[in-house]
Amino acid sequence: MGKWKILHNLLACVSILLILYALIKNYVIDPGAVEFLSHKTGLKRELNLPVWLKVMYVHVAFSCIAMASGLLNFSTRIFKKSRKFHRINGYVYIVSVLLVVLTSGYMAPYATGGKISSIGFNLINMIWPLITITALIQIKKNRIIRHRNWMIRSYAFCFTNMVIHLITTLFHQGFGLMYATSYTIGVYGSIVLLLIIPDIIIRTIGQSREVANSA
Numbered sequence: 001m002g003k004w005k006i007l008h009n010l011l012a013c014v015s016i017l018l019i020l021y022a023l024i025k026n027y028v029i030d031p032g033a034v035e036f037l038s039h040k041t042g043l044k045r046e047l048n049l050p051v052w053l054k055v056m057y058v059h060v061a062f063s064c065i066a067m068a069s070g071l072l073n074f075s076t077r078i079f080k081k082s083r084k085f086h087r088i089n090g091y092v093y094i095v096s097v098l099l100v101v102l103t104s105g106y107m108a109p110y111a112t113g114g115k116i117s118s119i120g121f122n123l124i125n126m127i128w129p130l131i132t133i134t135a136l137i138q139i140k141k142n143r144i145i146r147h148r149n150w151m152i153r154s155y156a157f158c159f160t161n162m163v164i165h166l167i168t169t170l171f172h173q174g175f176g177l178m179y180a181t182s183y184t185i186g187v188y189g190s191i192v193l194l195l196i197i198p199d200i201i202i203r204t205i206g207q208s209r210e211v212a213n214s215a
């Protein structure tokens with residue numbers, strides 16, 4: 001099994017689990033986001049809960065669509081079967097990314113951890129679309145490997161929420177820091193990790209055209 005195939009299988013497991021977790025946690029177990037909102041203390045702006053929740057539902061829905069469509073487009077088997085599907089699904093991914101970022105823009109001012117966290121989120125709101133559009137520009141110029149690499153960089157940001165929560169848990173429960181402080185560390189930690197890890201992956205799979213030839 002080639003490196004690309006192993007990576008894709010691993011990605012599929014993590015992404016599918018994450019999609020299921022996001023849907024069940026936010027629409028079934030805790031639709032009022034009671035647990036998450038309990039950590040918001042001393043908000044500078046008053047949060048309009050019904051609106052915030054609706055925006056959060058849209059945010060989670062398009063996050064899941066982005067994760068699913070992105071995953072499908074990394075499949076060489078599907079790519080070989082239908083380029084048209086890859087192209088349409090690619091635009092579904094881009095629109096979903098833009099909607100995640102748009103909804104994030106509404107939620108960012110109320111972020112746990114205050115202004116510093118908000119700035120971190122708004123940084124991601126700029127970085128993620130930029131990286132995604134770069135991937136689109138590369139394929140418009142017919143540069144397949146560069147397109148693949150920029151898509152790997154873009155897809156990494158689908159794991160923003162997961163990485164933020166992992167880092168928050170580590171600092172809050174592991175090192176005993178306050179929740180809000182741990183969350184802010186999570187926001188910035190996720191930016192650093194999600195910019196570094198894809199490049200390690202890209203270096204590991206190399207510059208081969210394996211993506212177009214295998215699996």
Ligand code: HEM
Pocket residue numbers: 022026033036056059060063064066067100101104105107108110111112113121122124125128157158159160161
């Ligand atoms: C693509 C995968 C993503 C999923 C599944 C996801 C999911 C969620 C969920 C469930 C929440 C509610 C609070 C929580 O339980 O964490 C949330 C909040 C939020 N998300 Fe996302 N998200 C994703 C990506 C992003 C990205 C890329 C951004 C861009 C900056 C973003 C920005 C925000 C903001 C600003 C909040 C509010 C945070 C707060 O109030 O402290 N999310 N997200």
